[in-house]
Amino acid sequence: MSKTIITVVGKDAVGIIAKICTYLAENQVNVEDISQTIVQGYFNMMMIVDTSGSTKPYAEMVIELEDLGDDIGVKVRCQREDIFTKMHRI
Amino acid sequence: MITIFEVNETNKMIEQEKLDVRTITLGISLLDCCDSDLDALNRNIYDKITRLAKDLVSTGREIELEYGIPIVNKRISVTPIALVGGRACRSPEDFVTVAKTLDRAARDTGVNFLGGYSAIVSKGMTSNEEALIRSIPAALASTERVCSSVNIGSTKTGINMDAVKLMGEIVRETAEATKENNSLGCAKLVVLCNAPDDNPFMAGAFHGVSEADAIINVGVSGPGVIKHALEGVRGKNFEVLCETVKRTAFKVTRAGQLVAQEASERLGIPFGIVDLSLAPTPSIGDSVAGILEEMGLESVGAPGTTAALALLNDQVKKGGIMASSSVGGLSGAFIPVSEDQGMIDAVNRGALTLEKLEAMTCVCSVGLDMIAIPGDTPASTISGIIADEAAIGMINQKTTAVRLIPVIGKDVGDTVEFGGLLGHAPVQQVNRFGCADFINRGGRIPAPIHSFKN
Numbered sequence: 001m002s003k004t005i006i007t008v009v010g011k012d013a014v015g016i017i018a019k020i021c022t023y024l025a026e027n028q029v030n031v032e033d034i035s036q037t038i039v040q041g042y043f044n045m046m047m048i049v050d051t052s053g054s055t056k057p058y059a060e061m062v063i064e065l066e067d068l069g070d071d072i073g074v075k076v077r078c079q080r081e082d083i084f085t086k087m088h089r090i
Numbered sequence: 091m092i093t094i095f096e097v098n099e100t101n102k103m104i105e106q107e108k109l110d111v112r113t114i115t116l117g118i119s120l121l122d123c124c125d126s127d128l129d130a131l132n133r134n135i136y137d138k139i140t141r142l143a144k145d146l147v148s149t150g151r152e153i154e155l156e157y158g159i160p161i162v163n164k165r166i167s168v169t170p171i172a173l174v175g176g177r178a179c180r181s182p183e184d185f186v187t188v189a190k191t192l193d194r195a196a197r198d199t200g201v202n203f204l205g206g207y208s209a210i211v212s213k214g215m216t217s218n219e220e221a222l223i224r225s226i227p228a229a230l231a232s233t234e235r236v237c238s239s240v241n242i243g244s245t246k247t248g249i250n251m252d253a254v255k256l257m258g259e260i261v262r263e264t265a266e267a268t269k270e271n272n273s274l275g276c277a278k279l280v281v282l283c284n285a286p287d288d289n290p291f292m293a294g295a296f297h298g299v300s301e302a303d304a305i306i307n308v309g310v311s312g313p314g315v316i317k318h319a320l321e322g323v324r325g326k327n328f329e330v331l332c333e334t335v336k337r338t339a340f341k342v343t344r345a346g347q348l349v350a351q352e353a354s355e356r357l358g359i360p361f362g363i364v365d366l367s368l369a370p371t372p373s374i375g376d377s378v379a380g381i382l383e384e385m386g387l388e389s390v391g392a393p394g395t396t397a398a399l400a401l402l403n404d405q406v407k408k409g410g411i412m413a414s415s416s417v418g419g420l421s422g423a424f425i426p427v428s429e430d431q432g433m434i435d436a437v438n439r440g441a442l443t444l445e446k447l448e449a450m451t452c453v454c455s456v457g458l459d460m461i462a463i464p465g466d467t468p469a470s471t472i473s474g475i476i477a478d479e480a481a482i483g484m485i486n487q488k489t490t491a492v493r494l495i496p497v498i499g500k501d502v503g504d505t506v507e508f509g510g511l512l513g514h515a516p517v518q519q520v521n522r523f524g525c526a527d528f529i530n531r532g533g534r535i536p537a538p539i540h541s542f543k544n
Contacts, residue, residue: 005097035094046094059155077101079158081092086344088096 003032003081004049006065010074012043020047020076023068027061028053043074048081100341104159108314108376109342111349112369113163114150115290117297117305117362118142120169120206124177131178132191139166139195139204142304142359147200149356153349161349162311162371162511166196167295168206172222179218182225189229189236196235203278205295207238210285213247213534215256223253226260230275231267237278237293241285243480245487248537249283254480255529257281258473262496265465269498272506276495277428277460281476283483283490288363289419294456294491305362306354307419310346310410311369312338314376316402320384331385332405339366339409347414365419366410367455368402370430372513378402378423379432390432391442399423400453420489422455428508428515429460437516444475444518452482457491462506462515465498472496474525477535485538 006024008016017034024031029049036045051058062078069076103109123134143166150164168174171188179185189207196204207229209219226238240257243249261276268275280294287298290307297305319338323330346364354361370378379390382398403422411417425447427433436442444461451457457479463472476492483490497506500517507514 005092007097007101033091037094044094044098046097048091059152062155062158077158080156082348083157083159083345084092084097084100086348087100087341088092 004051005079005081006047006049007077008045008074010043012038012041016072019072027056103315107318109312110160110162111346112311113165113290113309114161114353115165115167115295115307116143116146117167117301119297119303120174124174126177128178128184136191136195140198143199153352159345163202165201166204167297169297170208170210172209172219176218182221185222185225186228189233192236193233203235203237203292205237205292207236208296210241211250211253212241212244213250215253223260227263227267230264230278239280239282239294241282243283243484245484246537249480249484249535251534252532254473254477257476258469261472262469265496265498273495273497277508277512280491280493283480286419290365304359306359307362308346308350309365309367310343312342313368313370313378313381315342317381317384335405336409339406340413343410343413363416363418364414366406366417366421368406368423371511372429372431377430377432379430389441390436391446396449396453399450403454420455425450426460428513451490456489459493462495462497462517463520464501464517465496467496467520470526470529473529
């Protein structure tokens with residue numbers, strides 16, 4: 001099963017990663033890699049996660065993560081990795 | 091492993107540069123629906139479409155969510171109805187019942203357009219095909235989502251001038267029949283030369299007889315992405331310009347290929363082709379005209395426009411072909427006037443005429459598209475324009491098309507609103523000199539010579 005990329009973009013604040021990771025842990029999603037940068041006060045994070053252990057329907061997770069982002073005040077996107085690998089790797 | 095910069099680049103394309111997959115089109119053969127009884131025919135058609143397409147829209151939505159890329163349209167194309175309805179339909183009125191069935195099937199499956207109310211009459215017309223063509227005005231006036239197309243010529247057969255003459259009249263009648271709606275019916279009617287069997291784009295989509303029982307074709311888009319990429323190479327030479335278009339087209343097409351494969355797998359329907367067309371929308375920043383102007387033209391329509399479009403079209407193909415396992419359909423830049431804000435602006439500032447648009451169609455897909463013309467334009471003049479466009483296609487072995495909207499009650503200087511993806515268009519000047527004696531000759535322009543090319 002392909003991996004999933006979660007990106008978080010928004011104004012930096014305390015506890016962003018904690019809240020996202022708590023949600024992922026509750027849904028048996030395993031985080032495999034995290035990278036982040038802060039550009040001009042804007043928080044920019046990418047996680048590579050494995051959703052194969054999760055029982056939650058994928059589309060539902062996409063929407064819930066987006067809603068969670070809205071609550072924290074950041075933009076959270078959850079996308080299958082293929083869209084990026086197809087585009088950037090031959 | 092994929093990097094944060096690559097992820098951000100893709101998401102920026104989607105969020106800011108309007109990268110999307112323009113359409114997933116499910117092609118369905120209706121040949122096995124033929125019946126001599128009209129009711130049975132309509133029933134068979136409705137059942138087959140709704141059976142095969144029942145999950146099309148929900149699957150499209152699912153893919154959109156999972157990959158985070160918008161899929162703007164989910165559509166259906168069917169076997170040309172002139173072939174399917176031949177045995178049961180004795181009159182244009184009979185064909186209209188089939189149009190209504192298609193409309194109902196489109197509505198019930200949730201697709202926004204269904205193409206294939208079509209006839210292929212490149213060389214000659216059967217009585218069934220003529221009946222279908224004559225039913226087009228009533229069919230388009232009484233349906234909402236049905237699109238119609240007529241192929242009146244090809245490089246191999248020449249141009250059927252009887253059909254060209256008839257289509258001039260039918261375009262006018264369709265305009266009259268839908269005049270309450272700014273002659274909107276004509277936006278769903280296209281006249282083609284060298285029509286492809288696997289085109290996923292409306293209004294010219296139909297499921298050709300060379301195709302399998304059902305097939306998934308995908309149309310990509312992304313004028314905004316190409317324009318943005320070109321902003322980074324302002325003032326650079328043509329090699330750099332071409333390379334940039336090619337690289338960007340590759341990325342855009344890969345997204346389309348992925349969506350096509352996913353849709354095919356999830357629906358259990360074979361993948362057909364990816365259509366590499368750059369399709370603009372009326373929203374700001376999603377314009378083919380914008381790309382041409384970014385290349386260095388003061389306005390689309392200025393000298394240099396045809397060359398700029400030619401290189402754009404060619405580089406998009408070069409980049410796109412490597413990105414997809416199978417390319418087909420129309421594959422080229424679209425230059426519809428009403429659906430491209432940059433084109434509309436160019437017409438309004440007097441930079442872009444019908445004649446320049448015709449020249450542009452020599453080097454791109456597809457043809458004179460979504461152009462509003464005065465409501466009093468004679469049928470023979472419309473036929474003349476169709477014949478010109480078909481001649482370009484026939485001689486140059488490419489698809490060409492005409493989708494003109496003679497807006498009843500409107501004249502040059504007026505603007506017409508079509509709504510949604512169809513946009514709005516200024517009514518454009520048409521050459522006022524007649525060609526009736528030429529069109530009225532009847533018969534056929536024979537196929538061109540295939541050697542001694544110049």
